[in-house]
Amino acid sequence: GAGVSQTPSNKVTEKGKYVELRCDPISGHTALYWYRQSLGQGPEFLIYFQGTGAADDSGLPNDRFFAVRPEGSVSTLKIQRTERGDSAVYLCASSLEGNNEQFFGPGTRLTVL
Amino acid sequence: GNSVTQMEGPVTLSEEAFLTINCTYTATGYPSLFWYVQYPGEGLQLLLKATKADDKGSNKGFEATYRKETTSFHLEKGSVQVSDSAVYFCALKDSGGGADGLTFGKGTHLIIQP
Numbered sequence: 001g002a003g004v005s006q007t008p009s010n011k012v013t014e015k016g017k018y019v020e021l022r023c024d025p026i027s028g029h030t031a032l033y034w035y036r037q038s039l040g041q042g043p044e045f046l047i048y049f050q051g052t053g054a055a056d057d058s059g060l061p062n063d064r065f066f067a068v069r070p071e072g073s074v075s076t077l078k079i080q081r082t083e084r085g086d087s088a089v090y091l092c093a094s095s096l097e098g099n100n101e102q103f104f105g106p107g108t109r110l111t112v113l
Numbered sequence: 114g115n116s117v118t119q120m121e122g123p124v125t126l127s128e129e130a131f132l133t134i135n136c137t138y139t140a141t142g143y144p145s146l147f148w149y150v151q152y153p154g155e156g157l158q159l160l161l162k163a164t165k166a167d168d169k170g171s172n173k174g175f176e177a178t179y180r181k182e183t184t185s186f187h188l189e190k191g192s193v194q195v196s197d198s199a200v201y202f203c204a205l206k207d208s209g210g211g212a213d214g215l216t217f218g219k220g221t222h223l224i225i226q227p
Contacts, residue, residue, distance in 0.1 A: 003156075033214050042117075042202050043157070045214025056213040091157070102215065104149075104157040 002026065004105035006092050012111045013082055021077040021108045025094030032075050033102060034067055035091040043091050049075060050097075082112045115140045119203045119218035126193055127226055134188040134221050136177075136203035144205040146170075146179050146186040147215065151200045160188075160201070198225045 005024040013019050025032050030051055035043035045059040049069045057067075064082075069075040079086055089109050093102040119136045126132060138144065148160040148170070161170030166181035175190045186203060203218040 035214065040219065042204070042217030042219050043215070045216065048213040059214060093157075101159050101162075103159075106156045 004092055004094050004103055006105040006108050008108060009106065010109045012113065014113050015082060015084060017082050019079050019082060019110065021090050023075045023092030023105060025073065026103055029094035029096055030072070031095045031097055032069060033093040034077050035093065037089045037091055084112050086110060087112045115205060115207050115216040117203050117205055117216055117218035119221050122222035123224050124221060125224045125226065128195055129192045132190040132193045134201055136186045136188065136218060138184050138186065138205050140205055140207050142207045144207045147204040148175070148177055148188050149202040149204055153199070157202070193225050195225045195227050198223055
């Protein structure tokens, strides 16, 4: 079956611009996670959704970052006023419920010039 | 807070060599422990896991034992193959009220030469 998909695969933007990154989880998975992976580092947790609600957003670095999941399926990570330090691979993962195996998407590589 | 420390890479071995990648952790609760693998050009995949002390996770010839006394979860394989070349990440998920996501180490790049 289809895995987690993320679009776009690559995004190049200029400092100060707004970007949206999309995640399509595996059908039927109620839990969805966003992570950020900088070069040479492991993924860092950003936010966790259970259904439509953000159950844990403790990893969001500041208020320029926001994520939504309005219908409990597709999620969008939104970054306002992008900075060069936001450049990273943004990973999405989903699982059947919060404590089950997380399945990761291929990621979106964001480059802020 | 939670943290995972794993050995720096790259680790270069010859085919059929014995592999150990060290991983130690710090957690506030009673974590579950994981090894994820990222093959070239692919996404992160779960390799194995252990959910409580003394559990052994195993898959594809890889093993790791949850050692609470040494807070470790070292990855081992008796005879590596070229196809094992990848980046390996140790991770934990805390059950003690910490963040709901996984906490990852920095990753260890493994290179197996024929």
